Amino acid sequence: MSRPLTATVDLEAILSNYRYAKQLHPTCKAFAVVKSNAYGHGAVRVAQYLEGDADAFAVASIEEALELREAGIESPIMLLEGIFEPAEWELCAEQGFWTALENSMQLESLLTLGKPVEKVFVKLDSGMHRLGVNKETAAEYVQTLRDSGLVGEVLLMTHFACADDLADLTTMKQLAYFEQTRQLIGKVEASVANSAAIMKWSVPEGGWIRPGIMLYGISPFAEVSGVELGLKPAMTLTSKVISVRQVSTGDKVGYGLSYQAAADHQLLTVAVGYGDGYPRAADHGTPMLINGKPAELAGRVSMDMITAKRVTESSVPAAIGDEVVLWGNGVPVEKVAYWSGTIGYELVTRMTSRPHFVYQGEE
Numbered sequence: 009m010s011r012p013l014t015a016t017v018d019l020e021a022i023l024s025n026y027r028y029a030k031q032l033h034p035t036c037k038a039f040a041v042v043k044s045n046a047y048g049h050g051a052v053r054v055a056q057y058l059e060g061d062a063d064a065f066a067v068a069s070i071e072e073a074l075e076l077r078e079a080g081i082e083s084p085i086m087l088l089e090g091i092f093e094p095a096e097w098e099l100c101a102e103q104g105f106w107t108a109l110e111n112s113m114q115l116e117s118l119l120t121l122g123k124p125v126e127k128v129f130v131k132l133d134s135g136m137h138r139l140g141v142n143k144e145t146a147a148e149y150v151q152t153l154r155d156s157g158l159v160g161e162v163l164l165m166t167h168f169a170c171a172d173d174l175a176d177l178t179t180m181k182q183l184a185y186f187e188q189t190r191q192l193i194g195k196v197e198a199s200v201a202n203s204a205a206i207m208k209w210s211v212p213e214g215g216w217i218r219p220g221i222m223l224y225g226i227s228p229f230a231e232v233s234g235v236e237l238g239l240k241p242a243m244t245l246t247s248k249v250i251s252v253r254q255v256s257t258g259d260k261v262g263y264g265l266s267y268q269a270a271a272d273h274q275l276l277t278v279a280v281g282y283g284d285g286y287p288r289a290a291d292h293g294t295p296m297l298i299n300g301k302p303a304e305l306a307g308r309v310s311m312d313m314i315t316a317k318r319v320t321e322s323s324v325p326a327a328i329g330d331e332v333v334l335w336g337n338g339v340p341v342e343k344v345a346y347w348s349g350t351i352g353y354e355l356v357t358r359m360t361s362r363p364h365f366v367y368q369g370e371e
């Protein structure tokens with residue numbers, strides 16, 4: 009191995025987080041949400057590891073679903089946004105994909121195709137106004153699908169806009185609208201809960217939960233880390249110091265010379281940059297560990313490198329080859345995200361293919 013940037017993914021942690029989600033709702037089945045390359049962790053490797061434990065997988069597109077099938081995943085796979093083109097129904101029927109259904113194109117093209125599909129989740133817009141139909145239309149869709157005889161089971165789903173904000177009443181309002189819709193329909197299985205709702209809201213029991221970010225040990229809440237929620241972080245991003253120099257008080261560093269040394273200190277160049285997924289917006293002071301000791305970003309993030317300094321100068325100088333933890337073990341990704349003006353979801357999901365990926369937990 010040459011460039012020393014490695015994303016180590018702990019598959020056992022992901023399985024353990026999945027089991028934790030199910031423990032919180034023992035009457036529910038759970039999708040393992042592995043869209044967007046399992047939030048940057050590697051969809052095929054994650055799904056292969058969870059296969060046999062996960063009740064089903066959920067992805068955002070038929071391409072993501074087919075990638076899993078081609079890798080040998082036999083469990084049900086759900087398309088969270090449904091089909092984008094009528095021709096996709098043929099593949100759904102053939103491959104046993106389950107789908108969300110949220111518009112008339114999706115409904116009519118299924119009826120026109122006339123082939124049986126296993127499960128359809130009619131998507132209710134309970135207040136987020138991104139996907140879904142209102143309660144009357146949802147009830148009509150459920151009836152039409154049931155009458156068609158083409159669908160093994162018709163379920164009702166919705167998605168929360170603000171479940172990560174425990175002080176916001178929107179989730180309560182969305183749940184109330186969901187219940188009103190269920191009353192219009194009569195007996196129907198439900199799927200409402202993402203990670204935040206699984207961990208902190210009271211959601212309908214039975215049916216399906218849809219944990220995503222929590223599987224990867226990352227918190228959906230701004231004010232608390234995954235570890236504090238009892239989750240096991242799944243990804244640790246590490247690299248090494250590749251160059252060391254001494255800067256003097258007043259020296260400026262990096263593109264734009266945006267960092268200025270307030271005292272004499274060692275400046276350590278580390279092999280990671282925004283070309284790997286490390287956020288360019290990370291501010292001076294973004295935390296990391298160098299040889300297990302607290303360190304921080306000092307200078308603008310480049311495509312392939314960053315510059316850093318140790319928080320406390322030590323009598324033992326840092327050296328080329330010292331290990332750097334950028335996030336994961338000992339450095340919550342949520343903290344790095346905070347310093348970069350974003351959320352943990354985005355940091356892991358936008359990892360590029362440049363880091364070496366190492367999987368722990370496989371035989």
Ligand SMILES: Cc1ncc(COP(=O)(O)O)c(C=O)c1O
Binds near residue numbers: 088219220
């Ligand atoms: C419809 C749907 N369900 C579940 C999830 C998983 O959400 P989270 O990662 O917050 O658990 C997502 C993710 O965006 C989603 O779009």
